[in-house]
Amino acid sequence: MSDATPPAGEFEFAQQPVTDQSFENALAKARDGDRLTVADGVELITTGTDVAGIHRGRKELVLEAADRRRAEVVGEEVTFVANLNNNVTTACNTGCLFCNFKDRSEQFRSDYQQEHGGFTKTPAESREIVENALDRGIYEVCSVSGLHPALALDDEHLEILESSDREDLNYRPASEYDTDPGTYCEQIRAMAVGGVHVHSMTPEEAYHARRGTDWSYEDVFGRLKDAGLDTIPGTAAEILVDEVRDVICPGKIDSAEWLRAMEAAAAVGLGMTATIMYGHVENARHRVEHLRKVRALQDRTGAITEFVPLSFVHEETPLADRGMVNGGASADEDELMIAVSRLFLDNVDHIQSSWVKYGDAGGLKMLTCGADDFMGTILSEEITKRAGGDYGEFRSVREYADMITAIGRTPVERSTDYELRRVVDPDADVLGPTLGPRADGTPLL
16 A cells, blocks of 8 residues: 555445455566456555565566566656646636646635635636747647636537526636636647647546537537647546545546547547646555556557556645645655556556656656656646645757666657657757757757
8 A cells, every 4th residue: 555545444344455366477468468357456465464464475476567568568768748737727616636737716706815826827827838838849738627617618618507597516707806817728728839849638627618518428528629729638547446535536427438538539530648646545446456457448449558657746735734644655666666567557668757756867767667658748737836846847859869768768758649759869069859840950949
């Protein structure tokens, strides 16, 4: 279990990391490339349920198997994307206990007199931010935001919300706020400028974008695609086990709803990533159950390009403030999460190492545990920073080249969907992105 696990008995989870499998059998299956069961995954991610704590010798065997599988699947390349994060708003009432990104939406109303640290951007402001970043060479803009009560899918959705007498829709008109965020479609159209790839709209945001209607997720994602959406980030997944979600994010959609939204996005032709946020109140069984659901989703859709393990940053979160956790995942747990993701997700080619979550040294270590992607340049990263993360908000192409070659691997700039690739020459005098619509190899900064 995580170092962050609360005192015994505080959470009476039905699912526990107990199996009839042996570590040796699970490891043999992993080495042979056989499809792993949940019991196999639990044995590997715990280094055996027959031992207390993490067995270092066994852990190294799991990491070796995962690194070997990585080499077989994707070779020696380590990829990254030149991208920008443009989060539209921090206004949110969902109340997730793991999050310090949001600000109570009533603080954003025009009649609220006190200062607060939140923000909301208009579509015009989003466009200007992306335009400026395009000139610096980005390929992708990634946008994940709070659930602002005034945000609706489009003008038709606004009319439905405004005429509804329901009180459970988390809707207030934009006229009550200092800043009008526009609609989701307006924000997507604003960011879809100059040929940039727009990576946005989590399943949770899609749920918000259909509230009060009988529209399907296919309807929602179809309209967003028409507005310029290219792919979706499979965030808001946290742990896809409802007994955990009931503790950390009871106001969010449940795991079945998250999966329905993802399938719908794939059905209208949108590619996607998938994530897990681990190291809080969940146990090893929950982590592997999450992997099982992601693997099954990929079996059904084939739309997931990469899987992104996100180690919980606890310092400035309600979970920590309330004494529900006393830390995040250990380095051993981080390494095993990456490794077992590689071994269990036999239908997802790419596993990402997050230098924002792990830091430079930790992030490079994950690249030897089964990961092959090293995130993006992310010219801004507000979510982890607000939670207490301190590993920075920017990575240059030169830094990528130096770090990746230092571990004997090949740095490769990629597109969001991995279809475009450019091998980076670490010996070049000047290194900058080249795949973005206005990129010419000039350094980002």
